[in-house]
Amino acid sequence: MTAFPVILVQPTCPGGQRAKGVQFQLTCHLYRESHKLEVWLCFLILSFLSTSTCAAPEPETFQLLKCLKFEGLKNAIEKSEAMLYAPSSSDIKENCKMKSLKCYMSELIMVIVEEEIQDPKAHCIFDFNERLPPDHPVDCPPCEAYSLKNIKVFLKRLMRLLQEMNSRKA
Numbered sequence: 001m002t003a004f005p006v007i008l009v010q011p012t013c014p015g016g017q018r019a020k021g022v023q024f025q026l027t028c029h030l031y032r033e034s035h036k037l038e039v040w041l042c043f044l045i046l047s048f049l050s051t052s053t054c055a056a057p058e059p060e061t062f063q064l065l066k067c068l069k070f071e072g073l074k075n076a077i078e079k080s081e082a083m084l085y086a087p088s089s090s091d092i093k094e095n096c097k098m099k100s101l102k103c104y105m106s107e108l109i110m111v112i113v114e115e116e117i118q119d120p121k122a123h124c125i126f127d128f129n130e131r132l133p134p135d136h137p138v139d140c141p142p143c144e145a146y147s148l149k150n151i152k153v154f155l156k157r158l159m160r161l162l163q164e165m166n167s168r169k170a
Contacts, residue, residue: 061101061162067124068159076117077108077155083148084111086157089164096140097165098133103143104158105129111151 068074084107092100109129112122149157 061165063124064128065159065162065166067121067128068155068162070121073117073119073121074155076115076119076122077111078151080111080115080151082107082111082114082151084151084154085143085146086149086154087146087161088157089160091146092161093140095138097161099135099138099140101161101165102132102135103146104154104161105132106143107154108158 068077085103086107087100087103105125105128108125111117112125
């Protein structure tokens with residue numbers, strides 16, 4: 001005899017965060033002879049799905065600040081003559097800080113790639129960028145809406161944004 005129970009699960013994340021996406025619906029085909037194995041497999045799959053859909057926590061901005069203050073990397077970046085989109089603190093609405101940080105990171109990574117910076121400390125920038133949470137639909141201007149500035153102004157404004165985001169968490 002075959003049973004077809006339907007398991008509806010609303011995954012939750014540690015710290016009370018809600019998981020992204022919709023409810024998972026999984027039909028487990030349970031056979032009388034091996035129902036324990038299949039039940040365990042169903043729960044294993046559901047556990048994996050619920051933990052892999054949690055919203056990523058905001059990355060630690062102080063780590064990026066520390067990385068950017070490393071003289072060798074900072075000097076290599078400052079050699080660039082690129083003009084980059086760099087919103088000033090007064091341009092950024094409170095709910096758009098993360099979106100602006102993503103703009104800064106895109107520009108910074110472009111500089112590292114174009115300048116072929118080989119400094120091992122540059123990996124912290126790529127790592128930080130990978131940990132940024134995905135965009136949420138917020139009414140924020142695109143990166144291209146901000147003014148173009150040289151690399152020194154760009155870095156100064158980026159550092160200011162990171163410091164503001166750090167102080168907000170404290």
